[in-house]
Amino acid sequence: MSASLMESSVLASEVRAGARASGAGRRPRRRVPWATLSMLALGGTGLLVFFIYPLLANVYFSFTSFDLVSEPIWIGLRNYEYMFSQDSRVGVAALNTLWFVVILVPVRILCSLGIAVLLTRRKRASGVWRTLFYVPALVPPVASVVAFVFLFNPGSGPVNTILRQFGIEGPLWFNDPALSKPSLLLLGIWMMGDIMVIFLAALLDVPRDQYEASSLDGANGPQRFWFITLPNIGPVLLFSLVTGIIAALQYFTEAAVASTVANGKTGIDAGPDVLIGYPNDSLLTFTQWMYIQGFSSFQLGYSAALAVVLFVVAAGVMAILLRRMGAFTGKGGR
Numbered sequence: 001m002s003a004s005l006m007e008s009s010v011l012a013s014e015v016r017a018g019a020r021a022s023g024a025g026r027r028p029r030r031r032v033p034w035a036t037l038s039m040l041a042l043g044g045t046g047l048l049v050f051f052i053y054p055l056l057a058n059v060y061f062s063f064t065s066f067d068l069v070s071e072p073i074w075i076g077l078r079n080y081e082y083m084f085s086q087d088s089r090v091g092v093a094a095l096n097t098l099w100f101v102v103i104l105v106p107v108r109i110l111c112s113l114g115i116a117v118l119l120t121r122r123k124r125a126s127g128v129w130r131t132l133f134y135v136p137a138l139v140p141p142v143a144s145v146v147a148f149v150f151l152f153n154p155g156s157g158p159v160n161t162i163l164r165q166f167g168i169e170g171p172l173w174f175n176d177p178a179l180s181k182p183s184l185l186l187l188g189i190w191m192m193g194d195i196m197v198i199f200l201a202a203l204l205d206v207p208r209d210q211y212e213a214s215s216l217d218g219a220n221g222p223q224r225f226w227f228i229t230l231p232n233i234g235p236v237l238l239f240s241l242v243t244g245i246i247a248a249l250q251y252f253t254e255a256a257v258a259s260t261v262a263n264g265k266t267g268i269d270a271g272p273d274v275l276i277g278y279p280n281d282s283l284l285t286f287t288q289w290m291y292i293q294g295f296s297s298f299q300l301g302y303s304a305a306l307a308v309v310l311f312v313v314a315a316g317v318m319a320i321l322l323r324r325m326g327a328f329t330g331k332g333g334r
Contacts, residue, residue: 055311061304068300079305090306092281093289099181100251100285104188105244109237112192116199130200137193145257148187149174174262177282184254184283195240202236203229238325242318249314252291255283286310
């Protein structure tokens with residue numbers, strides 16, 4: 001009986017070995033991740049409907065003459081030729097937008113970082129100070145601009161009224177082409193709480209032992225900030241810079257509201273092309289001109305061409321910025 005059991009065992013072993021050999025020769029069946037695909041379906045549909053399709057449609061309309069009423073007519077590169085050779089206001093709008101990118105974004109980041117550093121060092125009533133600096137960021141942009149234009153009104157505003165008490169004749173602020181953009185810069189600094197909170201969280205996350213080790217090595221305050229703080233908050237700094245540039249390239253609401261309120265006119269008195277950009281097109285941004293062309297002049301094809309140029313410029317700036325800043329944050333390659 002033991003011999004028969006042994007033969008059965010040997011036979012079973014041979015069968016299992018043959019099964020493994022035949023299984024090794026076959027390619028394993030791939031399991032379709034239906035659960036993963038179903039979860040990605042909603043996001044993929046949203047990306048297709050709300051980004052890819054509008055982008056492709058916008059590119060198509062940029063080569064047409066389209067007035068939102070009649071069918072679009074294919075005109076080739078005529079919109080782009082008009083933009084770069086005949087449109088006199090698009091250059092002014094582009095330079096104003098560049099001013100906000102080059103001046104507004106770095107100033108807001110530097111001020112936000114400075115306030116965050118001070119708040120990390122202040123122990124008493126730190127919650128109160130954080131709240132005071134963050135609350136302006138919760139104010140709606142339109143309300144904050146209207147309030148700022150009122151405060152800096154050259155005739156009856158509180159700022160110039162206080163200056164007159166000291167014998168100083170205040171400037172025209174939003175009514176002066178040379179000071180209209182710096183006035184919006186003050187507004188941007190006042191509303192820097194959103195960036196300040198991000199920097200504050202990043203600074204509090206820097207390892208304390210690195211500061212202690214650098215102090216034992218004799219490093220002073222600026223050296224600790226440059227060699228310890230900045231490398232640790234590098235990704236947050238890059239995030240703030242990228243989002244700030246994107247917002248500056250799309251700068252619209254604050255400049256448009258400031259122009260309209262400072263002008264003192266309504267849509268009944270003048271058209272949008274007169275209200276937006278006051279004074280003397282100093283607050284005319286690229287997105288405002290794009291809006292005027294599309295929904296005031298009903299030249300949607302030309303407005304689409306402006307949008308394509310803005311998208312290309314933004315994508316190029318982001319690609320260069322991410323590549324250059326990658327080495328600083330420790331994520332970039334050669």
